[in-house]
Amino acid sequence: MTFTLPAPPAPPTIPDFRLPGLLKxxxxxxxxxxxxxxxxLALNTAARLGLLPEEAQTLCAGRVLQVVVEDAGSEALFTCQNGVxxxxxxxxxxxVSFRGELHAYLKLLTRQEDADTLFFNRQLSIAGDTxxxxxxxxxxDALDWPPPALAGCIKGLGKRPS
Known part of the structure; x- marks a missing residue:
């Protein structure tokens, strides 16, 4: 007798939300x-695992980048030197500065919304060197996400060993 398990459920849809003002x-x-x-740390790990193309380090080399999560009241200021x-x-x-609320970044990372839509709807913005x-x-946008190896692992989570 063969059992077939249903595919794992899709990740939950990320709603538009705002973090509490107290957190900000x-x-x-x-x-x-x-x-x-x-x-x-996350970017360097992604680069070492081959998830982030070398072109990313080249584009960012010697430049000052900022990522602002407006509803969290947080920002990350960083650069890339010698590929790190x-x-x-x-x-x-x-x-260059990227600004948005946490839900917009999460939608981008999980591919629930494409970057063009998020920028067009002004959920994310770019300032500085556009x-x-x-x-x-x-x-x-061009990144293959999730990468094939990770997608295979995710698919395998729903299978029982024979």
Whole structure:
């Protein structure tokens, strides 16, 4: 007798939401470098695993980038030197800045909305060097997500061993 399990459910749809204002007020009083450190760790890990193309490091080389999560009151300021993403410890003007609320970034990361729609609907915005910002946005759009190896692992989660 063969059992066939149904496919794992799709991830839940991310609704439009706003984080509580208290969280924003608290975060704005705290140092911002932990956000940059976390983001750089994730970007460097993705690069080492081959999930982030080398073109990303080339585009960002020597540039100051900023990612702002408006409803969280947090920002990450970082750069890329010698192919490694590094947090910036002192506040400096960014060459390009991405702004949006947490739900918009989550929709982008989970591919529930494409970047063009999020920018067109003004849920995400680019300021500063818009040519660099658009190049980064287009690079994100071109990423194969989830990568085939990870997609295979996710599919395998719903299967029972024989």
């Amino acid at each position: 007020a608290l975060n704005q009083r705290l140092p911002q470098w932990p956000h940059a450190l976390s983001l750089c 993403f590094r947090p910036l410890w002192q506040n400096r003007p960014a060459d 040519e660099l910002g658009l190049a980064i946005k287009n690079l994100l």
